[in-house]
Amino acid sequence: MRVVFVDNLLFEDAEGIRRYILQPHLGLISLISVLEAAGHDGLLFDPKVEICRGNLAMDRFLYRNIAAAILALEPDAVGFTSLGCNFICTAKTAGYLREARPDLPIMLGGPHATVLDQVILTTFRQFDVIVKNEAEETIVSVVESLKRGTFEGVPGISFVSNGTFKTNSGNSLIANLDNLPIPAYHRYPIMELGLTSLRVDAGRGCPFQCTFCSTASFFGRQYRLKSADRLRRELDHLNAIYGVSDFSLTHDLFTVNRRKVLEFCDAVEGRGYTWKCSARQDCVDDELLARMRKSGCTSIYYGIEAGSERMQKISKKKLDLGIFEKTLSTTQRLGMSATVSFITGYPEETKADQDATLELIGSCFDKDLSPLNVQLHLLTPEPGTALLTQYQNDIAYDGHISDFNFPTLELDDGTVISSYPQVFINHHYFPAALPRDRHIFVTTIYQHLYGLGFPLLRYVLRQFRRNFANLIDAMDDWRTRRGRSPQADQCTVEDFFGDRFGRSHHIAGLVRYMLQATELRRRSSNELLRHNRRSNGDEPSLSLSSRSALVLGVPDCSQILELLSDDRASSIPSDLLSRRYDFLLCLSDHDKNHVVNFKLNKPSVAAFSYLFEPRCKADWLTFETSTGYPAPPEEFLMEYLARGVLEVAGDTLAS
Numbered sequence: 001m002r003v004v005f006v007d008n009l010l011f012e013d014a015e016g017i018r019r020y021i022l023q024p025h026l027g028l029i030s031l032i033s034v035l036e037a038a039g040h041d042g043l044l045f046d047p048k049v050e051i052c053r054g055n056l057a058m059d060r061f062l063y064r065n066i067a068a069a070i071l072a073l074e075p076d077a078v079g080f081t082s083l084g085c086n087f088i089c090t091a092k093t094a095g096y097l098r099e100a101r102p103d104l105p106i107m108l109g110g111p112h113a114t115v116l117d118q119v120i121l122t123t124f125r126q127f128d129v130i131v132k133n134e135a136e137e138t139i140v141s142v143v144e145s146l147k148r149g150t151f152e153g154v155p156g157i158s159f160v161s162n163g164t165f166k167t168n169s170g171n172s173l174i175a176n177l178d179n180l181p182i183p184a185y186h187r188y189p190i191m192e193l194g195l196t197s198l199r200v201d202a203g204r205g206c207p208f209q210c211t212f213c214s215t216a217s218f219f220g221r222q223y224r225l226k227s228a229d230r231l232r233r234e235l236d237h238l239n240a241i242y243g244v245s246d247f248s249l250t251h252d253l254f255t256v257n258r259r260k261v262l263e264f265c266d267a268v269e270g271r272g273y274t275w276k277c278s279a280r281q282d283c284v285d286d287e288l289l290a291r292m293r294k295s296g297c298t299s300i301y302y303g304i305e306a307g308s309e310r311m312q313k314i315s316k317k318k319l320d321l322g323i324f325e326k327t328l329s330t331t332q333r334l335g336m337s338a339t340v341s342f343i344t345g346y347p348e349e350t351k352a353d354q355d356a357t358l359e360l361i362g363s364c365f366d367k368d369l370s371p372l373n374v375q376l377h378l379l380t381p382e383p384g385t386a387l388l389t390q391y392q393n394d395i396a397y398d399g400h401i402s403d404f405n406f407p408t409l410e411l412d413d414g415t416v417i418s419s420y421p422q423v424f425i426n427h428h429y430f431p432a433a434l435p436r437d438r439h440i441f442v443t444t445i446y447q448h449l450y451g452l453g454f455p456l457l458r459y460v461l462r463q464f465r466r467n468f469a470n471l472i473d474a475m476d477d478w479r480t481r482r483g484r485s486p487q488a489d490q491c492t493v494e495d496f497f498g499d500r501f502g503r504s505h506h507i508a509g510l511v512r513y514m515l516q517a518t519e520l521r522r523r524s525s526n527e528l529l530r531h532n533r534r535s536n537g538d539e540p541s542l543s544l545s546s547r548s549a550l551v552l553g554v555p556d557c558s559q560i561l562e563l564l565s566d567d568r569a570s571s572i573p574s575d576l577l578s579r580r581y582d583f584l585l586c587l588s589d590h591d592k593n594h595v596v597n598f599k600l601n602k603p604s605v606a607a608f609s610y611l612f613e614p615r616c617k618a619d620w621l622t623f624e625t626s627t628g629y630p631a632p633p634e635e636f637l638m639e640y641l642a643r644g645v646l647e648v649a650g651d652t653l654a655s
Contacts, residue, residue: 001143002041004075005032008082009047009066009089009406020048024188026201026250027110028081031139032184038140044187045070060409063089067096077146079131081110084383084426086406088413091124091423098126105146107131111214115384117158118165119422130158133172134204136180173222177203178230182237190242198238202226202249202277207256209316210305211386212343212379215252223256228263235273248276252303255279258288265295274298281327282320289327293334300331301339307360308353311346316386324360328367337371340364345379345439347391347430354434354442355469362468365457368565374450378402378443381425388425395421395428400440400487403447437486441476445488451518452493455564456510460497463507474500490515506577509554510561513583516551517595520587523547541614542637545647547587550600550608553580558597584608586645603629607636611646
């Protein structure tokens, strides 16, 4: 049989920048490998790849178009995996598949379906069977049962027969992960995408009991790691086939078993590999971190979740916050980058608890010895968690899309989500001690503040007694008094600092400059370049590229930020803070995360301002009348056209 497995359509939304992480889904390519060994044909369809190829768009036709693309692969059966945050996409797409091919068997798996098998199967009849938990040992039996049209006797599945929900027990977890075949990476366009790093399944299961996390519900508390020898062989295989030498070891808690981590370090040291992992801070120490770094570890993800000791106990995370500073400093001192992740929105979280989290986040802005990513997320209810069991009768829906949740695209998406709270629990929220508006504001404003960068944030916090919670409070009070939405955006940040310090103040100018730089990166990453702009009539036209922007009346921001980066804020000359200039910002040709700027004179400002709209040749006859300056010479226009600052008829030339 030809089985098409469909990956999740997910993206990371940080600082307003949508990032699609293009990596093969490890669970699905593991299933494909098992099926191929049994003589079946397994294909992997990743909607994220098709969006990045330009074959799909995030619009109201997305679900229908995904279904059409799947059918074009001529499957004998389709297998979806889905998380709760994007289940609307999975359910709608499967519905269109059922509509087009009523006889096509459709399977569903993953954590969300495993926990909610009965309510999903009885509510969304487009799914024939749910394959529960870890499916490598059951997938062949499931696929072959699709031919027979009966699921009786197949272990580890749920289905509906004659209107009755049924579930078959057995084969839920795989004890020895070394027995699994190497996943079918060949089913993913690794070479086409130019991937230089690959994810590797290092193990499964979590022994901890955090009330907000569903990992233990799916993988159980049976903590398992692949052996060092198996992992080394897997890395060697990927290196030999694809030339990749950088790997992300996928396991929520890679370092729980210290002995196995040391064995892995021994196995890979000297092979030229670099690798990343996730860990609890209380499951590493200076000696282990040094050993990991020596063997090639370059980055660690630490889930901190709360900066409040009280919330650490209530959530059963039970992390000793006293080790936060030391562990993070050691990680950075050894030359490893780090991600520290926090959550707000717990039902029991008070203002003091949230302030403690914000203060701990703010302390991170001083730590740029090596790259540091500081995340703040809004708590999402997850099925199978202790928190949901406790508060399941209190959840509510308001349509807010957090950075974890998939947006609504079709007109009835919101109605479907609100009508089935048990299924779409991730789109709901827990009523809490703090107002919902406060949680929305804190998490949305954080994304935009974070885009200002650590040097500027440190400088700004001097005005708020070096306390990040004080800044957030001031901004929340400001937006409440002005009746602004809790759904903050870049304008919220710009307007606050403009009102607080005055529009001509150097801090307001620095903020405006950094917000515009972030906006350029957002446009590029979100593929919002103005490639659909049309010229006037049939004539070619010239316009400012969407890789470029004007920032007028600000200080010499790049020079000031350089001083701030070197912690020389106290030595910034007063005249540097007081002088004002006009700048053109443009994304670098070589690095779309890097913004270069050009200091402009008044005629250049007039020219670029004139080119906000497409201008054809005839328009230049009115340039001097409109601006008071002579029309720019052709050499000027050609120079900036070559730099990608300008574009012709909406098509950016320097891309």
